[in-house]
Amino acid sequence: xxxxxxxxxxxxxxxxxxxxxxxxxxxxxxxxxxxxxxxxxxxxxxxxxxxxxxxxxxxxxxxxxxxxxxxxxxxxxxxxxxxxxxxxxxxxxxxxxxxxxxxxxxxxxxxxxxxxxxxxxxxxxxxxxxxxxxxxxxxxxxxxxxxxxxxxxxxxxxxxxxxxxxxxxxxxxxxxxxxxxxxxxxxxxxxxxxxxxxxxxxxxxxxxxxxxxxxxxxxxxxxxxxxxxxxxxxxxxxxxxxxxxxxxxxxxxxxxxxxxxxxxxxxx
Amino acid sequence: xxxxxxxxxxxxxxxxxxxxxxxxxxxxxxxxxxxxxxxxxxxxxxxxxxxxxxxxxxxxxxxxxxxxxxxxxxxxxxxxxxxxxxxxxxxxxxxxxxxxxxxxxxxxxxxxxxxxxxxxxxxxxxxxxxxxxxxxxxxxxxxxxxxxxxxxxxxxxxxxxxxxxxxxxxxxxxxxxxxxxxxxxxxxxxxxxxxxxxxxxxxxxxxxxxxxxxxxxxxxxxxxxxxxxxxxxxxxxxxxxxxxxxxxxxxxxxxxxxxxxxxxxxxxxxxxxxxxxxxxxxxxxxxxx
Amino acid sequence: xxxxxxxxxxxxxxxxxxxxxxxxxxxxxxxxxxxxxxxxxxxxxxxxxxxxxxxxxxxxxxxxxxxxxxxxxxxxxxxxxxxxxxxxxxxxxxxxxxxxxxxxxxxxxxxxxxxxxxxxxxxxxxxxxxxxxxxxxxxxxxxxxxxxxxxxxxxxxxxxxxxxxxxxxxxxxxxxxxxxxxxxxxxxxxxxxxxxxxxxxxxxxxxxxxxxxxxxxxxxxxxxxxxxxxxxxxxxxxxxxxxxxxxxxxxxxxxxxxxxxxxxxxxxxxxxxxxxxxxxxxxxxxxxxxxxxxxxxxxxxxxxxxxxxxxxxxxxxxxxxxxxxxxxxxxxxxxxxxxxxxxxxxxxxxxxxxxxxxxxxxxxxxxxxxxxxxxxxxxxxxxxxxxxxxxxxxxxxxxxxxxxxxxxxxxx
Numbered sequence: 005x006x007x008x009x010x011x012x013x014x015x016x017x018x019x020x021x022x023x024x025x026x027x028x029x030x031x032x033x034x035x036x037x038x039x040x041x042x043x044x045x046x047x048x049x050x051x052x053x054x055x056x057x058x059x060x061x062x063x064x065x066x067x068x069x070x071x072x073x074x075x076x077x078x079x080x081x082x083x084x085x086x087x088x089x090x091x092x093x094x095x096x097x098x099x100x101x102x103x104x105x106x107x108x109x110x111x112x113x114x115x116x117x118x119x120x121x122x123x124x125x126x127x128x129x130x131x132x133x134x135x136x137x138x139x140x141x142x143x144x145x146x147x148x149x150x151x152x153x154x155x156x157x158x159x160x161x162x163x164x165x166x167x168x169x170x171x172x173x174x175x176x177x178x179x180x181x182x183x184x185x186x187x188x189x190x191x192x193x194x195x196x197x198x199x200x201x202x203x204x205x206x207x208x209x210x211x212x213x214x215x216x217x218x219x220x221x222x223x224x225x226x227x228x229x230x231x232x233x234x235x236x237x238x239x240x241x242x243x244x245x246x247x248x249x250x251x252x253x254x255x256x257x258x259x260x261x262x263x264x265x266x267x268x269x270x271x272x
Numbered sequence: 273x274x275x276x277x278x279x280x281x282x283x284x285x286x287x288x289x290x291x292x293x294x295x296x297x298x299x300x301x302x303x304x305x306x307x308x309x310x311x312x313x314x315x316x317x318x319x320x321x322x323x324x325x326x327x328x329x330x331x332x333x334x335x336x337x338x339x340x341x342x343x344x345x346x347x348x349x350x351x352x353x354x355x356x357x358x359x360x361x362x363x364x365x366x367x368x369x370x371x372x373x374x375x376x377x378x379x380x381x382x383x384x385x386x387x388x389x390x391x392x393x394x395x396x397x398x399x400x401x402x403x404x405x406x407x408x409x410x411x412x413x414x415x416x417x418x419x420x421x422x423x424x425x426x427x428x429x430x431x432x433x434x435x436x437x438x439x440x441x442x443x444x445x446x447x448x449x450x451x452x453x454x455x456x457x458x459x460x461x462x463x464x465x466x467x468x469x470x471x472x473x474x475x476x477x478x479x480x481x482x483x484x485x486x487x488x489x490x491x492x493x494x495x496x497x498x499x500x501x502x503x504x505x506x507x508x509x510x511x512x513x514x515x516x517x518x519x520x521x522x523x524x525x526x527x528x529x530x531x532x533x534x535x536x537x538x539x540x541x542x543x544x545x546x547x548x549x550x551x552x553x554x555x556x557x558x559x560x561x
Numbered sequence: 562x563x564x565x566x567x568x569x570x571x572x573x574x575x576x577x578x579x580x581x582x583x584x585x586x587x588x589x590x591x592x593x594x595x596x597x598x599x600x601x602x603x604x605x606x607x608x609x610x611x612x613x614x615x616x617x618x619x620x621x622x623x624x625x626x627x628x629x630x631x632x633x634x635x636x637x638x639x640x641x642x643x644x645x646x647x648x649x650x651x652x653x654x655x656x657x658x659x660x661x662x663x664x665x666x667x668x669x670x671x672x673x674x675x676x677x678x679x680x681x682x683x684x685x686x687x688x689x690x691x692x693x694x695x696x697x698x699x700x701x702x703x704x705x706x707x708x709x710x711x712x713x714x715x716x717x718x719x720x721x722x723x724x725x726x727x728x729x730x731x732x733x734x735x736x737x738x739x740x741x742x743x744x745x746x747x748x749x750x751x752x753x754x755x756x757x758x759x760x761x762x763x764x765x766x767x768x769x770x771x772x773x774x775x776x777x778x779x780x781x782x783x784x785x786x787x788x789x790x791x792x793x794x795x796x797x798x799x800x801x802x803x804x805x806x807x808x809x810x811x812x813x814x815x816x817x818x819x820x821x822x823x824x825x826x827x828x829x830x831x832x833x834x835x836x837x838x839x840x841x842x843x844x845x846x847x848x849x850x851x852x853x854x855x856x857x858x859x860x861x862x863x864x865x866x867x868x869x870x871x872x873x874x875x876x877x878x879x880x881x882x883x884x885x886x887x888x889x890x891x892x893x894x895x896x897x898x899x900x901x902x903x904x905x906x907x908x909x910x911x912x913x914x915x916x917x918x919x920x921x922x923x924x925x926x927x928x929x930x931x932x933x934x935x936x937x938x939x940x941x942x943x944x945x946x947x948x949x950x951x952x953x954x955x956x957x958x959x960x961x962x963x964x965x966x967x968x969x970x971x972x973x
Contacts, residue, residue, distance in 0.1 A: 008475060012379050019375040022368055026395055026446065029406040032417055033398070036409070046409065046417045064641065086299040093295040097288070107549060108303055114496060114545055116504015118520045119538045120307075122527050123314040125677075127306075130313075134678040146307050149299070207400055209507065218629050218679035219661040227401045229664075231511075232827035233642060244402035251397030255390050322962060328696055340966070346973040414836030431837055432821065514837070515819045515972075522973055528673040529775075529965040 030248060037241035059242040068226035075141055075222060076205040080152075082145030083201045084194060087152030095160035112147035120147065121214030128215065135217035143215035144208060148201035155197035159190055199254050311542075318535035329531065337536035347522065351540055354519040357438055358502040362449075364442040365498045366491065369449035376450075377457035389454065392447050400444065404511045407440040408432070411512055432514035440512050441502045448501070449494035456490030457483075492552050500545045612694050612725065613878050616703040621887045624658040628885040631674055631683040633872065634664040634826050635846045635906040636734070637893075646905050648898045656892075658885035666824030667774040668942065669965070675699070681880040682889055684734055686870040687722035688776050688942040688961070694730050699875040701728045706887050709894035712914045714931065722943055723873040731873035732890045735899070737908035737928075738869035738939045739772070739780065742843040742851075742860040744833060755784045755863045757840055759815050766818050770829050770841025773822035775961070775968035776942055779868045780842060781808040781815075783940060787865035796951035797868065798943040805959040809967055822972065826850075833858060845907025866938035903928070 007015075032046070037055055039048030059065055090109060094102055112120055120143070128139045167189065171181045209224040216225065227243065230236035318337055321330050341347045376388045395403065410417040413431040422428065430436060460483065468478040506520030513521075519541055527534035630637050639649035639662060649660050663680070665671045668689035675683050675698045685693055693699045704710045710718075710732060717733035724730060743752050748765075757763045758771070759781070771777060782797035785807055794804050820837045823829035826847045832838035834856050848860035874890045876883070892898055894911060900918035903910035909930040910916065916925035929935035943950060949958040 007378065011475065015371055015375040015379050018371045019379075022372040023391060025368070025443070026392070028417075029403060029410060029443065030395060030398055032410060033402060033406045036406075046412075046415055046420050086302055089295045090299040093292055093299070097292050099292065103553075105300075107553065108308070110549065112303075112307060114500045114549060115311075116500065116520060116538075116541050116545070118504055118506060118523050119311070119314070119542055122523065122531075122534065122538065123310040124306075126314055126317065126531065127310040129677045142306065146302070149303070203397060207397070209401055218663060218674075224399060224401055227399055231401065231405055232825060232831050236641070240402065240405070244399050244406075247402075248394060248398040251394060252390075255393050255397065344970050344973075346970045350973040412835040412837070416835070514821050515816070517972055522969060525669075525773075525972065526965070526969045528667075528669040530962065533966070533969075 033241055034245045034248075037238065037245045039238070039241075055238040055242045059239045059246070062239055064221070064226055064230075065223075065239065065243060068221045068223045071137075071221060072206055072223040075137065075144060076202045078141045079144035079148050079205040080198050080201045082141065083148035083152045084198055086145070087149045087197065087201075088156050088190075088194065090149065090153050091156035091160055095157045096165070109150050109153050113150050117147075117208075117210035118214075121211045124211070125214040135215060135220075137217060137220050140212060140216040140220060140222075143211045144205040147208075147211065148204055151200045151204060152194065152197035155193040155200070156190065159193035163189055195257075199257065203251075203254065314535050315539060317532050318539060320532045322530050322532060337533045340533065341536050341540070347537070350517060350519055350522055353434075353516070354503060354541070355544070357434070357441065357518065358499045360438050361441040361445065361502045362495045362498045364438065365446050365449040366495070368442070368446060369453055369494065370491075373450050373453035373457055376454050377460075385458075389451070392450050392454075396447050401507070403444060404440055404508050407436070407443065408512050411436045411439075432512050432516075434513075434516055436512040436514070437509055437516060437518070440508050441498075441505065444508070445498040445501055448497035449491075452490040452493040453487055456487040460486055496549065496552060499548060500541075503541045503545060612697050613700040613730070616701040616728075617706065617876075617883050617887065619703060619706045619887075621706050621891075622884050624656045624885040624888060625882040626657055626659060626885070628658045628660050628682070628882050628889055629680045630660055630662045630889065631671060631680045632662055632664055633684050633686075633906075634666075636684050636872075636902055637662045637664075638902075638905060646901075648893075648901050652889065652892050652898075656885065656888045658882070658888060660889075666826070668776065669774060670824075672696075672698075675877065678877075681877050681882045681886045683875050683877070684872050685731065685875050686872050686942045688944050690722045690730065690873055690875065691944040692961075693875060694725055698878055699730060700878045700880075701730055702732065702876060702890070704729050704732075707732055707891045707894065709891050709896075709899075709912060712896070712912050713894065714911060714913055716933065717871060717911050720871070722871070722941065731875040732894045733911040734872040734874055734893065735903050735906070735908040735911050736869060736871040736936070736939075736941065737845060737906070738862050738867045739842055740845060740848065740860040740867065741840065741863050742833075742848050742858050743840040744838075745857040745859050747839050751859060751861070752840065753861060753864050755780075755865055758818070758842065759784055759811060761814055761818075763818055765839045768820050768837065768839035769815070769818040770832060770838040770843075771815065771819055771822050772842050773824040773972070775964040776868070777842075778805075778808050778812065778964055778968065779940065779942070781811045783866050783868060785811060796949075797940050798945045799949040799951040799953065799958050800945065801949070801953075801956040801958055805963075805967075809971065812971055816971070830854070830856065846905075849905075849907045862939070866940065869936075869939035869941050871941045900924075903930075 035048060038051045038053065040050035040052050041048055090105075094106055124139070124143050124146075125135070128135055132139065163186075167185055168181055171185045176184070207224060208222075209228060212222055212225060213228070216222065221229075223243070227240050230240050317329065319333050319335070321332070321334055321336060322328065323330050372392075376385060376392075380388060411430055411432060412419060413428045418430060419428050464482055464486075465478060468482045473481065504520050506518055506524050509516060509518045509521050519537060523534045523538045526537065635642075637649055637660070638646045639660065640647035649662065652658070653660055663674070665674060668686050671683055671685060671689050672692050674680060675693055676696065683689075683693070683699070685699075713733050717736070718724075719727070719729060723733065741752055741755060741758065757765055758769050763769070772780070778800075779797040782794055782800055782804065785792055785804070786794045786797065789807065792804050792807055794800065800808060821829070821832055823832070823841070826844060827850070829838065829841060829843060830847050830851045833841075833851055834854070843860060845860065848858055851858045874893060876886045876890065880886055893902065896912050896914035896918045899910045899912040900915040902908075903915060904919050904921065904924060907928070909928040910919075910925070913931070916930055919925065921927070925931065945959060945961045945964055947957050947960045949956065
């Protein structure tokens, strides 16, 4: 389709405006992380790198970061296991209730976080006696499943069953086939899914506030508690700016892995 | 959709049901027992009440909570307000995302595409809270970024309220709308567009009659995110909404003293989202998530 | 196919069984509360044993090494708000109890968090204390184990909101009034009345900041006590239906004036800085913080009277860290710590000896620590019950649960 030159120009200008819209707030955060003011006044009256130094030293931030990473990894593992199992079940078999199940998987992420949060909170406080770090991991794992599931099932559908059949014809047993044939084909999809799941868990605040035990502070909880505190707000800006900068790495990695099969065909 | 059964020759081969059951046992236990179970338990509490004084649950069946929600105009207007916000956010996100995705998929050279996608994805990694807070800073009536721009014109910043919520939510969920549409557009085979042109269709006609129907599922997939995420949000309303409340706020403030009532209110967005998902399933959008 | 279905049925069946168990085995608290609830705020003359079980017999031994504290912002400072403001770290050093503090914005939050479990001590205001006591969430306190208790001002001990049937349930912390705060750059004349916050013709329309909690209805009632004496309101927490409806009507009239309702004190402060709030109802704590952050504000008690609070440290019913809990309540009520909290937060201390320890020697005078006349028109937060708190027996008053319902409808 040939797009007229006029349309091209309009679209390009529009895209520039759209990207500006996307990045101006992030720019504000970045600039504020260097601002002398403790409240979010604009324009900043001066600049300093003091907050970056303080953020690195801040024990609260470090503890929260460690907690978030730990919970993220645990939730990702849960999501990977359950999501992959589900993807195989729904992608390779047809059975009664398959459509409903595929709808069910999406629910934790489609339903409002607060509903999931208070539902889980209600069950945990009534039956399990209280909230701990495990209730938090359960909460996160639940909505991370769908992310891994989506990536895995897309890959499974594209894979087709012929490769596995060929492997079986050559005499490989079930586990060997999985280990040497299926898994390598799936790997990039699983990695992409894992990165997305981790990102989702890392940034989650709503379900977290309802399922984390007392004293458990993930990074988003720390941010929520310190957003308005004049002495801590600049550090929050620093943390945010750092997150954006560091996140380039996982995005790049996820991109590479999901693009690997974009160009048609699997890795064979 | 392949329906091949497992091929390796073992117990699993001879009994595919067991293989399936084995695969499904763990996820089902988790999703059905833990997740659905807790949702069901919450739904049950919507039919109970709390003791007047101590706030402990009283487990006698009553429809009082639902009555309260549906007969009080204040709550009904909150429902309307929340749904309007969700619809407006979806609309604005679409208006912004469609040209942007089109630019990324069709106008920009293929060399740039991975970078553009990364640029769209990056904001998702900046903390949700901080982005909302950044908008709070930008929307401030006196010292905000927008106020700063408008000052030469003698105006002050927009402040916090309905507009602030819609703008912020649109900003937050924009990537969720851009990416599915972009993916849909890249999957569009060039041959179709050539064929359409060969048949004499103008660019606009091709767009309306060929491109749009094909990417419609992607648009719907994006809208699932923007709609449902906006419907349940309450933190954004707290930070940039001023005194405006959304359904999520009502749930959040009442679950503290009156869980049954909060549960009753919470069923509203759940029902709306479920209906939306069921309607959307037919369009095949759910496969595009 | 069969197995799949069987599995599904089994899963759903187990979920249902789980729920049936929940329905069947109702918690004992709902039955014990039925006995105490009818008594209301006044000492319940029920023959039932004191809620919350028996107090710790003591003696207070070595700490368990951990303490989870639920506190109003400013009550348990550990240096994170201001490095120079810290009375938690010295406590940790002296007792070995590592403290984990969580702040809450309203009493409702406090009650819910306590009911959720995991917290050892809580600083509860009068509108939370009775709910915690009758909800079996806190335990009676053995005041013999708290040396600081002896020096607490007598008019704070064994009050309606922190004791039942002569049994004490907590250690008094401090008291204060809810003040009106204004931006001195924009408001030329110092305010002394609640009128600009409620009057439809207020010059500050759209810039008023009010407290986001059902208990704020009492503030409207206090204003009505002065402006509509014909309603006959004597106690802002004892409102019959007519009086209650009048208060709600006033709050509905106030709604267009509001910029933001606040439950996070610091968010209110940020609003004053951002220019979205010009006047509002506040705590001295917020005003102090705002001034120290360079925001031009001032605050005072309005002439019509005000709501206020008198807080009590309470110990959770089945806390595993009982020794650390007792050490904490003794520490926070001791003259030195009590003085530090009072000065930081901006409230009158509960310990009479704290007055000698404040860095500002006139502090207790400024905050009317021993001035009973000042507190006469300060109505401490209390828990409204169907049995009118002001003693009327000819009408039924509106209980707190309906306050909460009306408030959430107002805010919707």
